[in-house]
Amino acid sequence: MKEYFTVSQLNEYISGLLENDFTLADCWLKGEVSGCKVYQQSGHMYFNLKDRDAVISSVMFKSRVQKLRFTPQDGAEVLARGTVAVFARQGKYQFYVQEMQLYGMGDLYWQLEQLKEELQAKGYFDRDHKKALPPIVRRLGVVSSQDGAALRDILKVLRHRAQNLDIVIAHTAVQGTGAPGEIAAAINRLNQLDDIDVMIVARGGGSFEDLMAFNSEIVVEAVYQSKIPVISGVGHEVDTTLIDFAADIRAATPTQAAQMAVPDNAALLETVLKHRQRLIQIVQRDLLVRAESLDRVMMQRIWQQPESILKNKKNLVDKFTAELQSSINNSYKDKSACLALTMVKLDNLSPLKLMQKGYAIIQKKERILRDIETVQIGDEITINLRQHRLLAKILKKEKFQHGDQI
């Protein structure tokens, strides 16, 4: 029996051949778009790329479609980058597109990439440099065309979210050769006012070329140097311009920029009022609780019949008074007995009393004589008796013999 493949095996084999080819793994393909269709459920995009003589089925997955900077339309000449691989189920090879641009734009894209790297190197996109949005916004600047759809979209949102917000419009052209300089000047103009809380730089959707002004260095630089926080809202969701990297906040659209610019003042006000309500509630309840406790205390008997407590107190006072009185009396009695005794003792010690008994006090020149050494033979001394005084002279000093003592 001859060797054979199953269909699956054959497709797998071919698939392997293609996968191992480096050229097919990553190539740029120029062609015209036809039969373009985005499946709603998956979001993937299916189309053919063709030239005069040939066609190849192409697929772009949803994640890649979202990064497209234009909407591919039938007939558009494009430059697509991708991989050729086998779709085994249908037995055909397809081009799986990673990125795609309009043909003829190639140089522009490349220049833009270059500029982006340059500006990045200058630090214009640094995260550290980004300013925070203020918590409340009272005065908001808008850099946009005064006739554009972007401005109307922004005003619609602001009117709804913050009726009393002040809006300062710095009109500028948003496309054309003069646009970059005008946009930068408008940003700088707003920065000369000192009360703008935040600014939006916006433009509605347009072609890649329409949005080019927002890719210019002068605009990116003005955004970077703005003292006022900048929100960029340029084009549709899929559009990215260099201003988005330099802005403090990047919004996908002008409408979203307005939503991000203004904290919901109404919601904030509601929070404040809710807090106030709560304060009042708490304090009212607190006062009620305290009033109830006071009531409970007041309900007790003593408050109902104050005289009963007074009577008790009066009895106590009377009792203490009586005790105090008797204690003073007792103490007084004790003290006077003691005093009498002491006075008798004192009386007994009085020199007068002694003199009554026959003692005398001898003085020499007014000083009481206590020992023999202070007098000499012949000195005059005074002998004080109880009622008289004798003047005398020392005739002799003699020491008592034992037993002679009085």
Next chain:
Amino acid sequence: MEIKFETALLKLEEIVRSLESEELELEESIKLFEEGIKLSVYCQQELERADGRIQQLLENIQGVLELTEVEINE
């Protein structure tokens, strides 16, 4: 009152929390209550301060900035 809106709002929230969760002396809670009411009035004023004008900022021929009221039809 020289404080920022966000500081005032934080302080207000803190006061509500204290009053809710702590056993306070009557005098203290009345003090907090008064402060809280003042803060809420301040926050409200801050939120309602702007008056909803739409102006256009232009530079005139002399290079001087001018603010003028504009009507934008939505």
